[in-house]
Amino acid sequence: MSVKIAIIGGTGVYNPDIMTDIRDETVATPYGDVQLKIGSYRNRPVAFMNRHGEGHSVPPHLVNYRANIAALKKLGVKYVLATAAVGSLNPSMQPGHFIFVDQFLDFTKSRQTTFFDGGSAGVAHIDMTNPYCPELRDILSRAARGQGLISHPYGTYICTEGPRFETTAEIKMYRLFGGDLVGMTGFPEVSLAREAEMCYATIAMVTNYAAGISPTNLTHQEVLDMMVMNSENIRKLLMQAVVWIDPERACVCHHAIDPLR
Template sequence: MTIRIAIIGGTGVYDPNILTNIRDEKVSTPYGEVGLKVGDYQGRSVAFLNRHGAGHSVPPHLVNYRANIAALKELGVKSIFATAAVGSLNLNMGPGHFVFADQFLDFTKVRQHTFFEGGEQGVVHTDMTDPYCPELRQVLSNAAAELGVTYHKYGTYVTSEGPRFETPAEIKMYKLLGGDLVGMTSVPEVVLAREKEMCYANISMVTNYGAGISPTKLTHQEVLEVMAANAENLRKLAMKAISLLDPERGCLCQDAMEKLNKE
């Protein structure tokens, strides 16, 4: 069965009990080998890629984003739902809320951001007017509305380098620049997906308010506790979105590079 849908995130995003024919897959790419799981859900094959590896062993700035995205493309994936735990800069987006980002601000420093580095690959300047697929974001909004979970259809995701949390001064700056959320993984993942002509949507789950906004100091344990408390809603949301999605749908995202090359 062709694999058209992928979820990128941690283990806990999906419930193995509602999948059938779960198997491990390894995909070789020019950027490294990628291990992932594939299962069937409502007649659709879905790939599950654990961004940080087993036991959350890979920090966000060292994730092999190019290998991960290249592997999903190799499998035939057209649509990616990428989950992320984020801090909020927006008091209207509280812990436990879901946000389907429509824009990003990039503050990463050491990551490989493109498949096009000159040479045989050439140089490509990819359009990112709508970095997160509007159609997938609408599917997520429909799924969230059906489930009755609190969600926001728009938001600007600030990607920081990590793995440390941000200072209050940085949070203030991000907020002044228009950021709503701060996380460590959306860039370059979303950019690479566009370069491979795949639709990509971000499912951000707010776990806390940013430093200086929250009255208490942030700990990683706090993030884990909120994630655990809302894991069931996250699983339901992801699977509902998959059930509403046409795996073979077309989209402008899937012609992004062809259009660019024609202009």
């Protein structure tokens, strides 16, 4: 049986108690081998991928995003729910809130961002007008409301290179550009998922206010602490979405390459 739903996350997201029949899987791809877990939730197979590896050992700028998405594609995944810890540039998006982002701005510098590098892979220019699947975002919004969680259906995600946090001047610039949130892992994951013809949505959870907005200097520990505090809410939100996803539904995301063939 192919696995059509995947969750990409990190600290606080994976809990073995949620799933049954859990097994470790290593998937070989042209970009490297990927380790993940596959289990069952209400008789529905789900793949869990820890973006940063065991023990949060891989920094955001060195994550093998192409291998990760290629591995999910090989498993047959059509729907990806990705979690992200973010800083807020928007006072209405407070620590503990969930945002189902609808747009991004890419400020990364050194990442491999496409499967289409020319040669045998060819060249393709993918439409990214709506980079995050609207139907998955709607499912997440309904799930959040049903659980009484504070959420926002829209938001623009600024993706930075990392692993350092941003300067106050950078945050001022990102706000002028219309950014609501800042993180380090959202891109190129979202565009690779579109190239792989998957429905993709990001569950962004605000862990802190960004530099110059926060009254204190930023630390990685406060990010981890907020993720732990909200880990149960994240898991409930994810698993409700898994139940509501129709694995057989058709979506334009599944035909992103068709117009280019």
